[in-house]
Amino acid sequence: MSGYASGIVAILCINLIFAYAVFITAAAGQLNLGAAGFQAVGAYAAASFSNLGWTPGWATIPAAMAVSGLTGFLLAFPVLRTKGVYMVLATFAFGEVVSGILLQTSLFGGAMGMVVPDYLPLSSLVAGAVFATLLVFFLMATRFGLALRAIHDDDLVATVMGVNVRAMQVAVFTIGGALAGLSGALYAHHFSFVEAQYFNSTLSIFVLLFVLIGGTQTAWGPLAGSLFFTLVPETLRIGGSWRFVIFGAAIVLMMVVRPEGMITRTLVARFRRRPAAVKPVAITVGEPHVR
Amino acid sequence: RAQDITIGLNMVKSGALKNLGEATETSVDIAVDEINAKGGINGHKLKVIKYDTGSDPKQAATATQKFAQDDGALAVIGPFSSGEAAVAFPVGERLGIVQIPNAASAPNLTGNYTYAWRLTADEGTQFTRLLNTLKKKNIPINTAEIMYLSDERVANISGTQFYPGILKAAGVKIGEPVAFQMKSFDVSPQVSQVLERKPDVVALAATPDSAGKVIKELRRQGFTGRVIGSQIFADPNALELFGRDADGLLIVAGFWADRTDQTRAFAKKYEEENAKRGLTSKKSPHHTDAWAYDIVYLLKQAMEKAKVTADPSKVAAERTAIRDALKGIRFTGVSGDNICFNAARDARLPGFIIEIKDLKWNLFDQHPADACTDG
Amino acid sequence: MTNATAIGAPMKSITTKALVVVVIAAVFALAIALGGRVIAQQIVSGLMLGAIYLTVAVAFTLTIGVLNFLNFTIPSLFMLTGMIAWGLREKGLLGFAGGWAWLVALIAGVVVATAASLVVERFTFRYLKTRHGDATEHAIPLVSSLGFLLIFEHLVILTLGSESQRFSVPFKADIHLFGLVIGAPQLVSLGCALLVVAALTFVLKHTRMGRALRTIAENPEIASLLGVEVTRVVPVLFLLTGLLCGLAAALFTVNYGDVSPFMGDHVGSKAIAAMVLGGIGSIWGAILGGLVVGLTETLSIHFFGGDSVEMIIWGLLLIVIIVRPRGLFGAVAVGKGKL
Amino acid sequence: MSADAMLKVEAVNKSFGGVKVVQDVSFSVARGGRTALIGPNGAGKTTMFNLISGVIGMDSGAITLDEARIDHLPARKRIGVGLSRSFQNIRLMPHLSVVENILLGQHSRIGGLGELFAPIGWISSAPARAEAMRRLSEAGVDVDPDAPVAGLPYGTRKRIEVVRALMSQPRLLILDEPAAGLNPRETADLSTFLKSATADGLTLLVVEHDMAFVHGLCDHTVVLNFGRLIYDGPTAGVRDDAAVREAYLGARAATVGGAGRAA
Amino acid sequence: MLLEVENLDVRHGRTHAVKALSFGVGADEIVTVLGSNGAGKTSLLRALQGLTPTSGGRVVFAGEDITKLSPPQRLRRGLALVPEGRQIAISLTVHENLLMGVYCRDDGDIARDIKRIYDRFPNLGARRDMSASVLSGGEQQMLAIGRALLARPRLMMLDEPSLGLSPLLVERLFDLIVEIHRDGLAILLVEQNTQMALEIAGRGIVMELGRAALEGAAADLRDDERLAAAYLGDGHS
């Protein structure tokens, strides 16, 4: 693979894991606009452990996931008291607070950032991305995933159906936090350096766009969204600042054409449609018993 | 036909740092054209491959990877900012390719990366020079207050470490440094706080945009003393932004356009070339632009010394040879004469104290580069 | 969820209102007594800063309260006003300079921002056609508006550069009183905002237009069945948004004397905080929220330093959202409907 | 009959901001029987269902299922003790397909994490899915099981709700206007289906305005009016009760035999 | 004919919901459309009001081709629809919902007309200033009907108006329909309550898989064996 391609693949892998982190909560109807905060927690955790000299180098990854997953778990309780736009903004506020704290804390290098001694090559990133993708695909195919989608549509009815809505939401916040942490930890180790300024609200907004443009209805959505967001700007590379304009226009058009995201359930169904087991048959006047 | 010598340019043409970095390309192009017009390097034409990172560190790392693995570049100019350099230096070290940034001036960035060299002036050195000039010219400074941009690394470290240390060492009474951020468009609370302490001068560490706001607010709230500052906002193109409020401002710049015939020629070409490219606001070279121009010549000198051939089969060896050629090099360019590098591979550069008066830059004093005793 | 009922709802009662005023006054008195002139100046600066925030916050709260749409183009409309005004004046496109050029340029800026807002309406409007309201439904226009944010910001950068620019006005915009500096444009901003609010409250609560907007917010299909020309009514709202942003930006420009392609982002995020603090969809809430955020900003800078601002404001917001999920003055949000 | 009462509602009260919507209502539903809850619009029937299923809390009173108090259980746990419901205003999950909506009905039956994380989407012949399909065809819903429910006709969606409620294998099934939007023929089919579904001991409580349906299906009827109980007895007696006729059935009931929906 | 429908086609993706349907409604008629689940009745009414795009055919109202007009434009010409399933604005109060019903009117009789609605549906009067979200299912249905009546259309299309109404109110509803028809409104009625619909209608159309399977005078349809078999089941008639 060329150096350029492997660079882009690395970025893609991180974006993809990050997008799945946001997707898993969005699948249950909760938009997370503070994802960069979780990513930052993972990245700084990995960076700190690495600086403490943990061996082997990759041991920081599960630890960082645990830290950011725990952050998600703890944040879920207060944040889940809110709904809709309030929840979006509560998570946004969380992201701002995290970057504020990191910027202020000299233990984490403040504005100077932190160097990460242990380098992890591209293959680890790919492995991480494959793991996240499989995990989310698997989760979405289980009853757990079904319940998430039910909560997305109507949490009250889901409750009546016996779904423990609160526990589910806490679970996805935890999983989402851990996945965001994974992306952050891999970022830290691959790029060998973290700084608080990087994990800003723009990053949170962009990753949410990955997911919303890709589509929140199936696990294919984030995949499509991250590919779109990583590759389209690259193909537009020649354009300088124009590329952002074109990119913005592409987003707007995308929403006009496919307001529910690039990949919807209907689209997926069309590709793997099995022959309909029961054909709809109508009652014909005169032959009432055809059904 | 002789093979071209390829170098990479890791630059910022879009994103958050666009304004600061967009003219780097112009300077590099000017230098490359000059070199090629005079027969290139060791008989080879010099070719630059450019990559716009959009101010994203991940992209800066990708760029270095691309230059080294795909383009067969022998060395890299850039990346532009400290944040990008911090990410790209380890990549360059792994791949064994020299990178020389022109604006990444945060301290200790080069660490143990032997392929990381810098043609940037140290913030602390420059500020010390400014204070020396103040003393020399008998400008009274008994009390000073520090205001700094906290979410930019260089300004942050200047405001929290260099300025307090240097001012204290010079016997100036100072208060707690006051922070503001890139997004603080209203700095009146900070200014009120600072003026409450009635300082003789205000020492400012910020990018031009933010500095402009602070200077304006200082005057609005009635401050009449001098504002002093370091090289971060020493941008000749920011005069308009500062306006009349900046009268009496003293700053250090790493480049003085009116120094020699060579600098004047460069400044002229710079303005013309930018006008052609639609960068009409870039009229006079910022020191980072001058350094970018010099880096090309520095690389030329190193390549000549290393006798590079641009033979694709010898790329790796020649990259290392360039690094080794940089050791102990003495270089003369638009930024200064007889420039050397210290043990940390950072250049020793001269400083020019500038006073702003009547919407103009005036040379107030100048300091030669420090000698390299350890390099 | 729909917050439409909250729009224009006056604060709960006279007692709440009085209580708020008393508490605020007490805090001021205490602060001034303890801190003297600087604190007084900080409070004045905070209120003035709040005046800018609150105008933008009202624009946010309008679109979100009525259309359930977090309009992320608002920051860029704000920015457009300033940058276009600067561009017209600087590049001599007005045909004349000096004298009143600054005012003409600003008015032109407001016009452009309003026009841009109408363009946004055309494309974000599309969401009204999606069939099923669900938890992420507000995401659709939100995404488009983020697209527009990119477009506007980078078009401006392309044509006018990415630097901060000076926009000077030929008069001193400050009032000096008891040794305090007070920004006149900000005073004007405060006054305008209060006027606009009084008018908006009335319109939304008591007029045909207000009811039509609220019906559209809830279900555009019902609205169209009742004869509401969705394509005619909604633009009115966007027109208002554009005007409010333009007004805020013009006052901002006169006050701070500079513009930049990023000015909108900085004001925008604080305005969002102000809106949420006050309660989404509540216009009075946006006003109070704006003032609270402004004050919090200056006072936290004063007491805890400039780096604490983001943390304190967003931390405060997080706490408010969690303990009082509807904001300080938000009305009861309507749920999904009957079982 | 109170001896084998499955569901007992005792002295239940509920008011919303001062308006008493359910006032001191007591009745019981016989085990294995089919009971109707009827009453004029706004009488409090749906509210009663919401109280029984725990969607809203009551002010006072007691609700017991098989002698055990259930009124302190959260809504999510009530389906676990055997209580399942449908909704008057159809509340299917619009983004889920028909079969997924039905599968959701089984959620309360899964036992532990193992089943929660067992993939159901990948294997089309999984037993859960097979059961869902069987139930659908038993209920006479002829649609593509993978179609999203959003575009389906009203009557079809109504029946999918009933099937979904049945999927939890409840002991007590409460249905809010299951026949609304069905034509007489379909109503009759639904009635037959519900009779067969309750044949093996399932207890049924329905709210319905279609009196023909009620007469055909239910042996016992409870009538609410303005939140108060005005009749509790055999369905056959409803037509002859003056209060019920005046409040609910209207003058026609006296003249036309069936009342309401003609049949 | 006040309303003329020619070869109307409606598709939802791959579902062909209405197939080349032609019929008319006279200015002084009550026409009822019957049909089983999924026959396409709702699709037809929605297409007539302009909520669903048509994929073929023409709709002519009072001599004017309205096929391309938007729902509000159709309403202004006198065509109103009470949609299926209680479509009311739950974030408005009951009274505000009614006021929305007169959105496109500006004559002086509004107050009187609203009072008439309250008289007709006392449940609504008692909840005048409550949020419509708290209404019971039947009350919501009343509100939807009352609101549509206030638009004073020339042709009123009702999609299963009796849904969820108590027998008493169903009776009142049908009386009301007859009454407003006497006031000069044409009615196009979709109903599952076949018998009562055929009682008040002059003509009836039976839809089946998007086509008109039977059409004729209501009285004839009532006695039609085939209809009875299809709708009323064996031994029910």
Ligand SMILES: Nc1ncnc2c1ncn2[C@@H]1O[C@H](COP(=O)(O)OP(=O)(O)OP(=O)(O)O)[C@@H](O)[C@H]1O
């Ligand atoms: N949250 C609430 N606040 C105030 N009043 C309410 C609330 N919920 C229901 N009501 C009122 O309680 C009464 C009973 O409502 P409910 O939905 O139980 O009626 P219902 O018997 O199901 O009628 P229908 O047959 O029309 O569905 C109605 O008059 C309704 O307006």
Ligand SMILES: Nc1ncnc2c1ncn2[C@@H]1O[C@H](COP(=O)(O)OP(=O)(O)OP(=O)(O)O)[C@@H](O)[C@H]1O
């Ligand atoms: N939005 C939609 N998307 C996809 N298919 C649809 C949509 N709306 C209706 N259909 C299909 O069109 C056909 C006709 O449906 P329609 O709702 O018109 O029936 P109906 O006669 O009103 O039935 P009901 O009596 O149950 O209300 C059905 O097969 C239905 O699945």
Ligand SMILES: [Mg+2]
């Ligand atoms: Mg009910």
Ligand SMILES: [Mg+2]
């Ligand atoms: Mg229908």
